Amino acid sequence: MPQIPPAEFTERCRDIAHVGSVELFTPDADATTAFFTGLMGMEEVGRDGRSVYVHAWDDYERFTVKITERDRSGIGRTYLRAAGPDALRRRVAELPGGRWVTGEFGLGDVYLCQDPDGHEFGLYWDTEWYRPGEGQRPALKNQAARFPGRGANIRRLDHVNYLAADMPGARSFLTERIRARPTEQIMLDGGEVSGFWTTVSDKTYDLVYTGDRTGTAGRLHHVAFATDTREDILRAADVFLEAGVHIETGPHKHAIQQTFFLYVYEPGGNRIELCNAGARMMLAPDWQVVTWTEAERAKGQAWGLKTIESFHRHGTPPVD
Template sequence: MKELRNAFGGFATGVTVLTTSGENGSVHAMTANAFMSGSLEPPLLVVSVVMAEHIFDIAQLSHVELYTPNIEGSLHFFKDMLGLIETERHGNSVYLRAYEDWSHHTLKLTESDKNGMGHCAWRTTSPEALERVVKKIENYGTGIGWYKGDKGHGKAYEFTTPDGHKMEVLWEVEKVKQTSLLGNRPSKRPLQGVPARRLDHVNLLNKDVTKNRKFWEEVLGFKLREQIVVENGKVEVGNWLSVSALVHEVAVMGDQTGHAGRLHHLCYWWGSPQHSSDLADIFRENGIMIEAGPGKHGISQAMFMYVIEPGGNRVEIFGDSGYLIFEPDWEPVIWTEKNLGQGIVWYGGSLPAEYFRYGTPVVPESPKAKSALEGA
């Protein structure tokens, strides 16, 4: 051992080097062990790379802006029925959050002559991660630019998906003042409606499913969790991706109308299937259209209910967590024509044809338009 120490005088371990891909700017980390000779002439440096790993720079879905032509009706729905808390009003917008959301808002309702998603915001893991994500987006070519921020958050970088969905990434957010006696809960449980606990995910309609799935994976660093492919694996119909233990924070589905950049639905999480049943009573009594459910998807194992809020946007009521993914080497679950029926609805009745075609903003569609998922 003494001879070895004399030969290999300097020793360093656990040195982590960040590298970027020239093609898309994606960030990876390599951990190396290095040995420096102290007696050989000339000195000998031996470097052993022992690990390469993916770096998650996106931490969470921060907030979503919804356009609504019926601002009072939408506020009645989200506040009085779903129990969201109003944080602030500014201009034509109202900022809301669920009682277990820690930031200023997770929903921005903006009065507009049309419905749909204004933008979707993602928070990074650090200020440095924000700069890395922006560089990757700029290298890809869909960046718009920086702006100083909005109510509840600091500067943000705007961009679009290949399909045209408007997005932004940010780091600085305003935290709410804690009012709950529980130290691990930011706000008291609201006394109105059946209160949602937190924002869960968005589902986006896309003209080019594969191109957009690759963007979420290769540029933004999401992991593919579940996928629908048809026609012997040649056509992607839907993808569910996440940056956390959740099955998905974003879903990428095909738009059967042929349009691009639309919203399928926004989802909040409750935590118990009983909450879905309670809300179904409230919706029926108050004229809210229940499109489907309560039921259970095979995909994501989610207890679902879909409704159309007064502004025309689809909202999913997520009754439980479905399942969580802790395996670092998770392989995507692939659904095909053989088992797609079980994937779409595990139990609870079939989904209506409109579920596969309706999105916001509302657009004209061909009467011949049919989703590959219909009748599954």
């Protein structure tokens, strides 16, 4: 007799293919754009009103980051690409109360919805693929654009970490509505989950929530971008040092998810992570969530670096 999965086992749902792009708010769009194009190695691909669109060299879609000028920093929309038209319809049916919008740069119809904290998500299927112009055509036809060879040489968007006042609501939104799979979590001694990591793909994580100690809803902890190698991150640290960019912590290795990391603040104040997760993939369909205790987290990161205090305080938009 074949072994039957336990009753709590749920087969993975792949209606969301991946995190497509993200919108960042900044009080200084020119400086933030210069950070992404000059130091992160991205290319400006369009402008629309108060927004600038930039593209990472191996992103197949039209843009990677939408930089929108606002009076305060923070996160705008996170765009999630569905696995197909039917997958999009299934997710929309599980996310009542949203609305459809048109006219987003490089995207077709987008269904906008919010998590319980007010973070906005845009689900879509139709997308315009990036087409390199003169000077951006790659030597290898299986990558989107030519390797930039400047700054941090960011390859793609990796994940988004939100701050949340309503952690149970955030978890329910991701696991029951978006159908992301939890992979790791932090559980406090009192039983509360203070952070959880989820995946919608074969990566170990795509969307993360950590509790906002200020109790403020709708804030951002960080947006993370992937490099090819750890050495790229080490080089980026020198690039940021010479450019006067604030390096918050790293380079080092996380215990949770084992990601090699570097955290900096872009000129608008948003925390940016450069990361390299190595060869870790989430291939097991019956993966059991890994739980980290308070005592385990107090040990710091993988190689002993203590978690810097600003990591628990700083978020955008800033609060007193």
